[in-house]
Amino acid sequence: MPTELSIADVERVAALAQIELTDTEKQLFTRQLAEILHYAEQIQALDTTGIPATAHVNAVQHERDDQPAGSLPIEEALANAPDAASDAGLFRVPRVIGG
Amino acid sequence: MTLLGRSALDIRDDVVNGRVSATEVCQAALAQANAINPQLHAFNLVAAERALAQAADIDRRRAAGHTLGPLAGVPVALKDNLSVRHMLTTASSKILETYAPPYTATAVERLEAADAVILGKTNCDEFAMGSSTENSAFGPTRNPWDSDRTPGGSSGGSAVAVAAQCTPISLGSDTGGSIRQPASFCGVFGLKPTYGRVSRYGLLAFASSLDQIGPFSRTVADAALTLGVIAGSDPYDATSSASVVPDYHAALTGDIRGLRIGVPRAFVTEGVDETVKRAFDAALETLRSLGATLVDIELPHARFSVPVYYLVCTAELSSNLARYDGVRYGYRATSTREEGLKGMYSRTRDEGFGAEVKRRIVLGTYVLSAGYYDAFYLKALQVRTLMRRDYDAAFEHADVIAMPTSPIPPFRLGEKTDDPLQMYLADIFTVSANLVGLPGISIPCGFADNLPVGFQLLGRPFDESTILRAADAFERATDWHRRTPTLAANSTAGV
Numbered sequence: 001m002p003t004e005l006s007i008a009d010v011e012r013v014a015a016l017a018q019i020e021l022t023d024t025e026k027q028l029f030t031r032q033l034a035e036i037l038h039y040a041e042q043i044q045a046l047d048t049t050g051i052p053a054t055a056h057v058n059a060v061q062h063e064r065d066d067q068p069a070g071s072l073p074i075e076e077a078l079a080n081a082p083d084a085a086s087d088a089g090l091f092r093v094p095r096v097i098g099g
Numbered sequence: 100m101t102l103l104g105r106s107a108l109d110i111r112d113d114v115v116n117g118r119v120s121a122t123e124v125c126q127a128a129l130a131q132a133n134a135i136n137p138q139l140h141a142f143n144l145v146a147a148e149r150a151l152a153q154a155a156d157i158d159r160r161r162a163a164g165h166t167l168g169p170l171a172g173v174p175v176a177l178k179d180n181l182s183v184r185h186m187l188t189t190a191s192s193k194i195l196e197t198y199a200p201p202y203t204a205t206a207v208e209r210l211e212a213a214d215a216v217i218l219g220k221t222n223c224d225e226f227a228m229g230s231s232t233e234n235s236a237f238g239p240t241r242n243p244w245d246s247d248r249t250p251g252g253s254s255g256g257s258a259v260a261v262a263a264q265c266t267p268i269s270l271g272s273d274t275g276g277s278i279r280q281p282a283s284f285c286g287v288f289g290l291k292p293t294y295g296r297v298s299r300y301g302l303l304a305f306a307s308s309l310d311q312i313g314p315f316s317r318t319v320a321d322a323a324l325t326l327g328v329i330a331g332s333d334p335y336d337a338t339s340s341a342s343v344v345p346d347y348h349a350a351l352t353g354d355i356r357g358l359r360i361g362v363p364r365a366f367v368t369e370g371v372d373e374t375v376k377r378a379f380d381a382a383l384e385t386l387r388s389l390g391a392t393l394v395d396i397e398l399p400h401a402r403f404s405v406p407v408y409y410l411v412c413t414a415e416l417s418s419n420l421a422r423y424d425g426v427r428y429g430y431r432a433t434s435t436r437e438e439g440l441k442g443m444y445s446r447t448r449d450e451g452f453g454a455e456v457k458r459r460i461v462l463g464t465y466v467l468s469a470g471y472y473d474a475f476y477l478k479a480l481q482v483r484t485l486m487r488r489d490y491d492a493a494f495e496h497a498d499v500i501a502m503p504t505s506p507i508p509p510f511r512l513g514e515k516t517d518d519p520l521q522m523y524l525a526d527i528f529t530v531s532a533n534l535v536g537l538p539g540i541s542i543p544c545g546f547a548d549n550l551p552v553g554f555q556l557l558g559r560p561f562d563e564s565t566i567l568r569a570a571d572a573f574e575r576a577t578d579w580h581r582r583t584p585t586l587a588a589n590s591t592a593g594v
Contacts, residue, residue, distance in 0.1 A: 009465070010461060013461050013464045013465045013468060014457075014461055014464075015445075016464050016468065017417060017421075017448075017460050017461060017464040018421075018424070018441070018444045018445045018448055019445055019448045019449050019452070019457055019460060019461070020442075020445035020446050020448070020449045021449060021457065021461075022449070025449075025454070025457065028454075029457070029458055029461055032458060032519055032520070033458065033461065033462055033465070035520050036409065036462065036519065036520050036523070037462075037465075037475075039405075039406060039520055040406035040409065040410055040475065040479075042403065042406060043403050043406050043407060043410075043478055043479060043482050044474060044478060046400075046403070046478075046482060046485070048478060048481035048482065048485070051481040051484050051485060052481070052484055053477055053480035053481050053483070053484065054480055054481075054483040054484045054487060054534075055308060055480055056308045056338075057294050057308065057487070057534075057535060057536030057560075058294060058295050058338050058340075058536070062332070062337060062341055063337060064334050064337075072201055072202075076201040077201070077427075079199075079201065080197075080198055080199065080200075080201075080427065080428035080429065081426070081427055081428060082425060082426075082428075082429070082430070082431035083431065091426050091427060093426055093440050093443070094434060094436070094438070094439050094440045094442070094443045095436065095439060095440070096439060096440045
């Protein structure tokens, strides 16, 4: 499967990732990512029929007991926010709906 | 030997026995960090006030007759992707330029509980994505052996802090070689522990199935000491292993007679710089002369490790970095009323992330997207299984596996920044340890035109003891690790 990567592909994927790229970045990334994907295509020649996927090498993950415990105080959680309504204990974001 | 030329073990002993105070050590370390930083930019932050307060507290407790910890008074530098409560933790990214976490990473808490002194935060590639420390939003770090060259990356600042004798040990993180490759480029030891050996709680996530925290040092004994302090299970990291942490220092017997060292000859022949090859072959000969047996092994799928790594790590990071959206922490771009919330997100992420991070987010989103998932991401995970099986088979005939750390000596700043694929290809020997979850240590083994060269030993999962034992035996038989870069020596005058 030869990878053809167009500027439209990069725009579509960048939109999925919520990144607004400049025109220069779109052109540069299209060329560079096409090269990288072309290089990565070599693995497609390998026969992996019936081979399971390894998403994670750790066979055992231990879980904690579900015990209530303290959590971050609201003022600490808000301390790094670029825009916080500290009195209300809320993060403030640009308007989402309506005008 | 200058105070800072000493090992962490020696400094600890001197502090415990009162031959030097933690405050004196801290002052010397601060002076050295401030002396080298204008030229090398190893540190994003030198936390003088906090470090001196910690040192004074250690001195007070000693005077009061308290027992001190195993790293008493030892200055430590931390890669700037390790969280320290209320200390700037930027991951060398504009998007986190003003971020001060509300909590401390478990590995750092354990260092402090052992009475180490946190000297500051070191420069790295943005979010640890890179192999040269040039992808920092705050400018590159330079190699103390030749300031026109990179120190490697992504933990370049932590490697330089140790090589330039600001601190005897430092912490970095290794997702695809980011501890071992800069260790090799700077002439120090760099240990990437087994996946799960050290808690990653408080490490800013890059690729969660690959990331691991580990130490840099100028002696293997210091690497063993540091690992013993930071290793162990942690309720805050479900992937941290509950297996017992052995006494790593006790493993350093100096005896490697009968140790079987696997060498993947076919894999380490192609594309390796002649000077690196010579140093690697000489290192193998040294190990053989110490009584080890060299065994030829095959790693048939190792040549696919770079594509597999870059497909897996970009997929994971595209998800992990979704959290940087200008809402809860970090940089927020200004946006108009019409652009609304989504406009704020996408402009924040364009302005806040550097080029390499954005390139990787786009690539990772692409390989996970409908129509490409099977051909790229799933396929990569299947080849990852084949790579695991290669290593399992090899470890039936070998106790450790040796290969160069980097196929090339330290390269010049700017040499590879325009060609990401060329930069990725230089990771060929380091990425498989992360994909398979193995421990690995980079060991100084020579010089190429006065630039350090290292080689690495990989071990079975959770068998750090054996690679440390072999590295220690090599250290006793050689003196590569004793050489000091001119830039460090010049600035230690008077310390």
